[in-house]
Amino acid sequence: MDQSTARTKITPVPLRPETLRRDRLIDRLREGVNRRLTLVVAEAGYGKTTLLADFSQRGLLRCLWYKLDPTDRDWLSFCDYLVAAGREAHPDFGRNTEALLAQAASLGPTRELVVSTLMAEFAALGDEPTALILDDFHLVDDSADVREITRRLLAEAPETVSLVLLTRRRPSLSLGRLTAQGEVVEIGTDDLRFSREETERLFEEVYHQPLEPEVLDEIDVRTEGWAASLQLLHRSIRGRSKAEIRQFVRALSGTEGRLYDFLAEEVLRELPAPLRDFMVRASILERIVPEYVAAILADGEVPPHAVIEGWIKEAAGLGLMGKRAETSTSHRFHPLLREFLGRQLEMEASQDAIRAMHGRVARAAEATDWLAACRHFIAAGEPKE
Helix, strand or coil: CCHHHHHHHCCCCCCCCCCCCCHHHHHHHHHHCCCCEEEEECCCCCCHHHHHHHHHHCCCCEEEEEECCHHHHCHHHHHHHHHHHHCCCCCCCCHHHHHHHHHHCCCCCCHHHHHHHHHHHHHHHCCCCEEEEEECHHHCCCCHHHHHHHHHHHHHCCCCEEEEEEECCCCCCCCHHHHHCCCEEEECHHHHCCCHHHHHHHHHHHCCCCCCHHHHHHHHHHHCCCHHHHHHHHHHHCCCCHHHHHHHHHHHHCCCCCCCHHHHHHHHHCCCHHHHHHHHHHCCCCCECHHHHHHHHHHCCCCCHHHHHHHHHHHHHCCCCEECCCCCCCEECCHHHHHHHHHHHHHHCCHHHHHHHHHHHHHHHCCCCHHHHHHHHHHCCCCCC
């Protein structure tokens, strides 16, 4: 296992200074870690990881962190990182499992032997209550191996060990018995939404920009407490007068259908023309990487690789896109913002031009990401490819 990668994946994400302490959710987590399993289930942008980072930094109990990515579908990798996570609490954790894993490349021990050995070694964590946090579990939920190992953890780990799964959808685990026994606590989208009071505190205590009651009412209705949209709103209204904020939010409330079309447009208008053009065109991408952006722009003069990387870095710094995973090298737009940008693209470019962009991206991707290539070939109107 690459040690630098291991440290990234088993270390809690840093807590941003602009984080509101949400005691009601911390209390729910405190309740959950006294049970066998806590599920934190919500789409991107609802603050799942931030919540657990806050919880783990409060020192309420020992937390082991494992941020998953698609490579962890393999049981060898999954067990390897579970050992690494355990060693954050106990330096000698998993020595027998580690020795078995080292033999696995030469057709050594079976999965059953390795997993049984790992389960037995969890006893080394002692009597101290421990939360094992598995972040982005949805990325590995389709792996039968991972589901089986997780099932074994729920059934066989010491009573002092509680699992916390952060995921965008309910996991494909058989939880009927645990649920009936009252051993499952679930925190969902409705729980994670910012209440009006929390939104008020966020702008007053964290952003240092108190808002008028009627403005807060309107924001509460329009954003429905989606954390990412509140952050985007803050970036759009900071430095504005109270009258400008009232006008901005009133105009926002007239948007049809989507929470942040108008707000995203306001943000977009403030961007330098090259950055704005890059973002609009990049809206066809699920994975934003310089190679695909260069392919999109290949109908004209393609900027140097460093310039494209600079655009990505600038957009990420503005909070307009984020990494797909903590260890990922690619970025993504939030779905609502991407949808808005896509509509902008449709207004600014012909369908033939958009299909040509998809075709160029497909050919750029086919050697390294066949699934992305397939999606773009279909969007390009070339299903035979």
